[in-house]
Amino acid sequence: MNDKHTHSAPSSRVRTAGIDNRADGGSAREADRALLACTGPTTLDTTHFDTVRFPAPAWAAERFAAAAADGALAYTTYRGSDDVRESLAGPLSAWLGFDVDPLENILLTPGTQAGLFTTLAGLVDPGDRVAVMDPDYLFSERILTFLGAQITHIPLRGRTGEDGGLAPDLDRLEDAFRAGVRLFVFSHPNNPTGAVYPREVLEGIAALAMRHDVTVLVDELYGRLVYEGTPFVHLASLPGMRDRTITLLGPSKTESLSGYRLGIVVAPDRILAAAEDVLSLTALRAPAYAQHVLKGWLVDDVDWIADRVQQLHGLRSLTIKHFSQLPWVGLAPQQGTAYLFPDVSALQLPDRVISEALATRADVLISPGYQFGPSGTGHFRVCYARDEEVWDRALGRIVDVLDDLYRRGAAA
Structure with a gap:
């Protein structure tokens, strides 16, 4: 017998990072890939901030260059860096x-995403x-x-x-x-x-965490991007929570510093260890030269951030105005971030069908609702941090496609 016919390729198990299944029972991995396959060179990507329209502050590149020179x-x-x-x-x-x-409460990571992964991997x-x-x-x-x-x-x-805003179900918690x-x-x-929780909601979470000896990880990446004087309360600042709270922070979105890959984890020393x-074991450290950009964060950008929030406030109003043309679209009150999460469940269509229709017919890539959990189905997320004229035209196309889908469904 010829040996070459008796050997098979070695088998291996490939981890799927938890994206094989989505709320409707399909494969999130395949749905994500199919959606990307619907896009082209002119597709407007609303899954992240437009860092051309909203660039990083000038001092970021200056501080990076100064560090890189040494x-x-x-x-x-x-x-x-101890200095940073x-x-x-x-x-x-x-x-x-x-x-x-x-020294004991700050860990710098290659982006807030790495802060999320390294912290969870160390705890779970x-x-x-x-x-x-x-x-x-x-x-x-x-x-x-x-x-x-x-x-x-x-x-x-x-x-x-x-305000009728959103809050976690504390009984279920x-x-x-x-x-x-x-x-x-x-x-x-x-x-x-984009929901921002009032103090009493966070106090409710804190009371439950202390009563049941629970650790809480809160991602506050958008904590500086809140609107209309909305108070923002840090969970770790509440009595009894400092030693049981992990706070993820970073300048990647609000200050458009995604390309610098900087995240900050604030937590008790035992968790940071x-x-x-x-x-x-993964990245060794946050990008060393980029770390020095953080010397200007929360210091050199206070007025700059206030101006950016005002610009995004205008884009939020424009986005709500367009979606409000469709009375069957649900819009929950949104006090923070640069995201809107329209409820389009009235279409009675799978998220995949809606997202692919918007990609192919409106030439806009959105984040389908299934990506955000079981309750996300029937929604989609758009980031409105974009050029105003480009976004105005794109919103018109989105609304036209959604309206056509609704009319076809009603006729059927």
């Missing part, structure tokens, strides 16, 4: 509302029960699934009161804690809905 700064400890963390401690303490120790073992908000940032659940966690979804509900969940993960402001171990 080869002695090429290497830092795993937690990041020392410079961050004061502004962070002032913003967060509690004392932040530069296979089989651990973890609660996540629903809907929420798409990669939180995917990372947790990759790590083998058991996921419990905590739905967002409409609040009673003047307490049920999860009673059932053995010891880690709760959520974004604030919420990505994708575990995250530091994971970082040392």
